[in-house]
Amino acid sequence: MANIFSYSIGRKLLMSLSGLFLVMFLLVHLLVNSFLILDPLLGTAEGEMYNAGVHFMTTNPFIRIMEPILAGGFIVHIVYSIILTIQNMRARGSKTYASGNKTPDVEWSSKNMFVLGIALLSFLAIHIAQFWVKMKITGDPRLDYTVEGHNAYVLVHETFQITWVMICYVIGGIALAFHLSHGFWSAFHTVGLSNSIWIPRLQKISVVIAWIIGLGFSTIALVQYLVYPLS
Amino acid sequence: MSEKKGLNLTLKVWRQKGPKEAGRFETYSVSNISPDSSFLEMMDVLNEQLIVEGKDPVAFDHDCREGICGMCSLYINGHAHGPDEDVTTCQLHMRKFKDGETVTIEPWRSAGFPVIKDLIVDRSAFDKIMAAGGFISVNTGGVPDGNAIPIPKKDADEAMDAASCIGCGACVATCKNGSAMLFVAAKVSQLALLPQGRVEAARRAKSMVAKMDELGFGNCTNTGACEVECPKGISIANIARLNREFLLAKLQD
Numbered sequence: 491m492a493n494i495f496s497y498s499i500g501r502k503l504l505m506s507l508s509g510l511f512l513v514m515f516l517l518v519h520l521l522v523n524s525f526l527i528l529d530p531l532l533g534t535a536e537g538e539m540y541n542a543g544v545h546f547m548t549t550n551p552f553i554r555i556m557e558p559i560l561a562g563g564f565i566v567h568i569v570y571s572i573i574l575t576i577q578n579m580r581a582r583g584s585k586t587y588a589s590g591n592k593t594p595d596v597e598w599s600s601k602n603m604f605v606l607g608i609a610l611l612s613f614l615a616i617h618i619a620q621f622w623v624k625m626k627i628t629g630d631p632r633l634d635y636t637v638e639g640h641n642a643y644v645l646v647h648e649t650f651q652i653t654w655v656m657i658c659y660v661i662g663g664i665a666l667a668f669h670l671s672h673g674f675w676s677a678f679h680t681v682g683l684s685n686s687i688w689i690p691r692l693q694k695i696s697v698v699i700a701w702i703i704g705l706g707f708s709t710i711a712l713v714q715y716l717v718y719p720l721s
Numbered sequence: 722m723s724e725k726k727g728l729n730l731t732l733k734v735w736r737q738k739g740p741k742e743a744g745r746f747e748t749y750s751v752s753n754i755s756p757d758s759s760f761l762e763m764m765d766v767l768n769e770q771l772i773v774e775g776k777d778p779v780a781f782d783h784d785c786r787e788g789i790c791g792m793c794s795l796y797i798n799g800h801a802h803g804p805d806e807d808v809t810t811c812q813l814h815m816r817k818f819k820d821g822e823t824v825t826i827e828p829w830r831s832a833g834f835p836v837i838k839d840l841i842v843d844r845s846a847f848d849k850i851m852a853a854g855g856f857i858s859v860n861t862g863g864v865p866d867g868n869a870i871p872i873p874k875k876d877a878d879e880a881m882d883a884a885s886c887i888g889c890g891a892c893v894a895t896c897k898n899g900s901a902m903l904f905v906a907a908k909v910s911q912l913a914l915l916p917q918g919r920v921e922a923a924r925r926a927k928s929m930v931a932k933m934d935e936l937g938f939g940n941c942t943n944t945g946a947c948e949v950e951c952p953k954g955i956s957i958a959n960i961a962r963l964n965r966e967f968l969l970a971k972l973q974d
């Protein structure tokens with residue numbers, strides 16, 4: 491049992507479980523982000539629900555415990571993707587086909603998971619620098635304390651007014667959708683929870699979940715930029 | 722029978738004298754090839770032409786020429802076993818090509834299958850994986866009655882489908898990761914689905930996967946390209962079964 495990760499299927503198991511864990515995180519993250527556009531829709535004060543959400547996420551003990559585990563999930567997923575990709579390139583060999591690879595019906599994202607992953611990692615670096623670092627380490631004048639805690643809404647709202655930031659977030663969301671559209675069903679396949687009946691079902695569920703999450707994040711950034719300019 | 726027009730083709734063929742030599746593409750022309758002939762018959766015509774010219778004929782693997790042995794192994798115009806679906810190279814016919822077309826013929830490419838000569842690659846890695854666990858042990862004695870153990874139709878069908886893998890290596894040749902998972906999955910499945918195969922199932926899954934890793938095949942990323950190019954249409958559902966077999970076996974260690 492202990493040496494399971496020295497097997498190819500064991501290493502893929504790590505990719506699959508860490509990936510599914512990160513999808514859970516994304517769903518929670520998307521839920522809190524959705525408060526950004528729910529406040530105006532529900533008629534609550536601007537940023538009230540969102541700030542309450544952020545307050546909960548930063549003070550709840552369970553979430554505080556999950557934070558380092560989440561970081562661990564990212565590290566495992568990234569480190570193992572690099573290890574597996576290097577091994578796979580080695581296994582493919584140095585000679586490429588002169589006539590190329592014309593296999594039809596192969597999902598584009600499935601062939602480009604590593605490239606999509608690099609794009610997402612670059613996005614993650616920008617994202618962490620813009621929000622996490624400011625909220626947790628350096629602080630920011632826009633985060634003036636309210637009764638409940640941080641006024642994260644102002645920081646988020648103002649950051650999304652910058653055009654290149656908005657474009658980054660929209661592209662990041664789309665890259666995420668492509669990455670998950672293969673990753674989600676593939677994770678189930680790798681742990682063995684799939685068969686000839688469930689492969690097409692899982693693939694469809696995967697596409698739906700991927701685009702809900704990906705376009706969800708993109709839409710929130712876009713709505714912040716277009717519909718709610720700085721008042 | 723109406724007279725069909727013969728095909729004139731330009732062939733770009735990979736030539737390599739030995740495993741250590743650097744190879745290169747050579748261009749040949751063949752003319753008046755019958756559209757009814759098979760791809761390997763076209764290769765025979767080319768080789769006869771080369772022998773008449775005093776040149777070294779092109780080395781390529783072939784045996785039964787009826788699509789069941791798994792020996793033929795050419796990568797033709799961007800596809801393992803060429804542009805037709807669910808056939809081996811020997812069952813690919815020249816009617817799939819157009820007159821005047823340039824046909825690129827390459828050996829399987831992957832670190833697990835080194836080139837021996839021209840279009841022949843060393844696929845003994847597959848034999849080593851089979852020797853690691855692709856068998857069942859039976860006691861000698863009287864032959865048991867074939868239908869003594871009832872087996873659900875679905876299991877029998879799926880085992881038979883998996884067993885139709887001829888071990889040609891098209892999956893490895895096609896896979897962007899040079900992974901042998903489809904082959905190993907088929908060979909594990911064909912036994913794991915049947916009661917006779919359950920006895921050694923856990924040991925088999927572990928040792929065949931270990932051997933596959935040891936021989937330098939890549940890690941599967943579920944692109945599904947293998948099942949598209951597989952001449953026997955082996956489903957990647959077998960890969961999910963192999964994952965299941967392996968993980969359950971490892972959990973018991």
